[in-house]
Amino acid sequence: MFTHCNKTFILLLCVCYIYCDNASEIEYLKNLINEGTRQAENYQLRTDAKIHEANNDNIFQEYGTYDFVIIGGGTSGSVVASRLSELDFQVLLLEAGNFSNNGFEQFIRFAEPFHMYTDWNWGYKSVPQQFGCLGVVNESCLLPRGKGVGGNTLINDAIYSRGHPSNFDDWARIVDDASWSYDEVLKWFKKSENFHSSNSKARPAFSYHGTAGELNVQDRIPDTFLTDAFVRANEELGYHVTDMNKPSQIGTSIYQYYVSKTGRRQDFGNLFLKPHLKRTNLKVLTGSYVTNIVINPSTKRATGAVFTNAGRTYRVKAKLEVILSAGVIGSPQILMLSGVGPKKHLQQHGITVIEDLEVGSTLRDQLYVDLRFSSNINIPEESLDDQLKDYIKGIGTLTAPMVNQALGFYKINRPGSTPNVEVFSDLIAYSDGERRLMGFKPEIYEALWGSNNTHVSFVIENLLPKSTGTVRLKDNNPFEYPLIDPNVLAHHEDIDVLYQGIQFILRLAQTRAYQRLGLSYIANPLPPCRHLQFRSKQYWYCFIRQLSQSAFHPVGTCPMGASRRHGVVDSDLKVFGIKGLRVVDSSVFPTQISGHPDVAALMIAEKISEIIKSEHSSKTNGF
Numbered sequence: 001m002f003t004h005c006n007k008t009f010i011l012l013l014c015v016c017y018i019y020c021d022n023a024s025e026i027e028y029l030k031n032l033i034n035e036g037t038r039q040a041e042n043y044q045l046r047t048d049a050k051i052h053e054a055n056n057d058n059i060f061q062e063y064g065t066y067d068f069v070i071i072g073g074g075t076s077g078s079v080v081a082s083r084l085s086e087l088d089f090q091v092l093l094l095e096a097g098n099f100s101n102n103g104f105e106q107f108i109r110f111a112e113p114f115h116m117y118t119d120w121n122w123g124y125k126s127v128p129q130q131f132g133c134l135g136v137v138n139e140s141c142l143l144p145r146g147k148g149v150g151g152n153t154l155i156n157d158a159i160y161s162r163g164h165p166s167n168f169d170d171w172a173r174i175v176d177d178a179s180w181s182y183d184e185v186l187k188w189f190k191k192s193e194n195f196h197s198s199n200s201k202a203r204p205a206f207s208y209h210g211t212a213g214e215l216n217v218q219d220r221i222p223d224t225f226l227t228d229a230f231v232r233a234n235e236e237l238g239y240h241v242t243d244m245n246k247p248s249q250i251g252t253s254i255y256q257y258y259v260s261k262t263g264r265r266q267d268f269g270n271l272f273l274k275p276h277l278k279r280t281n282l283k284v285l286t287g288s289y290v291t292n293i294v295i296n297p298s299t300k301r302a303t304g305a306v307f308t309n310a311g312r313t314y315r316v317k318a319k320l321e322v323i324l325s326a327g328v329i330g331s332p333q334i335l336m337l338s339g340v341g342p343k344k345h346l347q348q349h350g351i352t353v354i355e356d357l358e359v360g361s362t363l364r365d366q367l368y369v370d371l372r373f374s375s376n377i378n379i380p381e382e383s384l385d386d387q388l389k390d391y392i393k394g395i396g397t398l399t400a401p402m403v404n405q406a407l408g409f410y411k412i413n414r415p416g417s418t419p420n421v422e423v424f425s426d427l428i429a430y431s432d433g434e435r436r437l438m439g440f441k442p443e444i445y446e447a448l449w450g451s452n453n454t455h456v457s458f459v460i461e462n463l464l465p466k467s468t469g470t471v472r473l474k475d476n477n478p479f480e481y482p483l484i485d486p487n488v489l490a491h492h493e494d495i496d497v498l499y500q501g502i503q504f505i506l507r508l509a510q511t512r513a514y515q516r517l518g519l520s521y522i523a524n525p526l527p528p529c530r531h532l533q534f535r536s537k538q539y540w541y542c543f544i545r546q547l548s549q550s551a552f553h554p555v556g557t558c559p560m561g562a563s564r565r566h567g568v569v570d571s572d573l574k575v576f577g578i579k580g581l582r583v584v585d586s587s588v589f590p591t592q593i594s595g596h597p598d599v600a601a602l603m604i605a606e607k608i609s610e611i612i613k614s615e616h617s618s619k620t621n622g623f
């Protein structure tokens, strides 16, 4: 029987247990952050894939036969492997990188720019640009791409943004297949979603969200004054609060993120694959770099893939299909190395042409510029310890990529209700580290923002640019990175959208809501634009060419089309002219969307998995 004293003692023990445990957890997490940021600041991005080279390239070992061989375990590949292995198919997933061990990458707050400077990023850069990214070192846009099981979800910002219904209705028209219309694809969006709202105001309709899927999606409790200022300033200009994933998307929204209920990154490898690794019909082989797909030149059927793993070369056979999910850069690269691509380009590099298709010819990326303002905001520094105390409760600044918790969608220079501009705002502290990690030339960054202050930054993103670029092979060596040319701002309309966006932000900063915070544009002329009248249209055009950067949303390098003249894959994502080969990832987007691409890639993976299952279900035994 317990005495009162004993009870108190046990209570104290419990308190101490919780406290002591927390203290060591906080120490552990603090170490992850300090080490992670330090290593990022000293990290050199890779420039090729030679770490995957085999010691002896001419000797193949057979790796066996599977029903499906999936190449790339990113956003889409993780989901396809998970869904196909629900049935009695033998599934092999080949991924060049590793599973995450929930180290530094668990903190969504450090996504940009720190997670870009880790082995979870392939580290691509564009070829030198002519019209944009000019203020970036070597005029090369940074093009981070996630490497590892989960792909970009290992390094991205986890913003849950589907795009506008009209984007998908356009797809349905382009591919002449009504199953791509928004009404049809909505069910695939909802399938993997588990939405819940922590925000009592501004939740007009939940019917656009799913609540029974694996992916935890939530809107974040607004950080009061910055979020309020953004929302109120927009109200003054006639933009009201909406849900960023509703058809009436234009206006402001509280962010929706796919972080776990405890505020951690949910990479798709850990989310969709880890729980199923005990399935005997699913094999996930990490550290496996695919060099090419094996295609029989006379039957034009894909029969397998060649890959390296730990210094050896293997060949694996696919009985039913090869599914290419290597992403916007990897998928066109592998297709071209396998003889599927623009005939002339392949011949130039001595690659035997199996199918002449416009692979890699329509790279579409979203582009942004950043305007920064000084203010009278005085934010009390919160110690890392305090932030971590919140973090282990699943709340606070470390559970979101940004401090401000609202964003806006707008349309500029276009009819209809489809937004083409997105704006978000955050606090950014000037630092040489930030400059280097964002890739800006020192003379540009310092001239503009070199005041050692924390500034209010507004990022203006052109969601539907008209410029298109290319992914081409440097040569026929699969261990070289391809040449990536987004050709940013090549189309004259694209620069005007960003210019109008700047004018909008200058007006937004003049609203009472922002004037209360003392917002004032940091009026330092940009050195390469000094010959132009400050803040004239010509000046801003020059500014945009210098300051533009990739928003890290490239799509469209193997687009869906109604016929082989207009695309690389058909509306079931089968490669035109080749049997047993599909591309399932964001390279199949025929256009950009008015949002961020990740959950649209997830939606595509869900939809096509279902199609693949029903096409092949009669061919397996056991069900």
Ligand SMILES: Cc1cc2nc3c(=O)[nH]c(=O)nc-3n(C[C@H](O)[C@H](O)[C@H](O)COP(=O)(O)OP(=O)(O)OC[C@H]3O[C@@H](n4cnc5c(N)ncnc54)[C@H](O)[C@@H]3O)c2cc1C
Binding pocket: 071, 072, 073, 074, 075, 076, 077, 094, 095, 096, 097, 111, 112, 116, 144, 145, 146, 147, 148, 149, 150, 151, 152, 153, 155, 156, 157, 158, 159, 160, 161, 288, 289, 290, 291, 325, 326, 327, 328, 330, 331, 334, 552, 553, 554, 584, 585, 586, 587, 596, 597, 598, 599, 601
């Ligand atoms: C920094 C950053 C922030 C972003 N933030 C957001 C956001 O907040 N919201 C959003 O919606 N989108 C965001 N995105 C974009 C989004 O994450 C991607 O569009 C999406 O993940 C693309 O998915 P995917 O399936 O096409 O390909 P990926 O995720 O790129 O997967 C491709 C996979 O294939 C593997 N692979 C490639 N080549 C080979 C090879 N030769 N052999 C074997 N494996 C190979 C790769 O390692 C990778 O795992 C962000 C992207 C970045 C880089």
Ligand SMILES: *[C@@H]1O[C@H](CO)[C@@H](O)[C@H](O)[C@H]1NC(C)=O
Binding pocket: 137, 138
């Ligand atoms: C810029 O280009 C030069 C010459 O090609 C190269 O040596 C250097 O590493 C590049 N810098 C960056 C940051 O990519």
Ligand SMILES: *[C@@H]1O[C@H](CO)[C@@H](O)[C@H](O)[C@H]1NC(C)=O
Binding pocket: 096, 097, 098, 099, 286, 287
């Ligand atoms: C994968 O992770 C393991 C264990 O952490 C490590 O030994 C290995 O080198 C990693 N492989 C690759 C390809 O990064």
Ligand SMILES: *[C@@H]1O[C@H](CO)[C@@H](O)[C@H](O)[C@H]1NC(C)=O
Binding pocket: 450, 451, 452
């Ligand atoms: C910013 O701070 C650094 C280090 O304290 C100093 O070297 C630099 O001159 C400062 N820059 C400006 C513009 O004040």
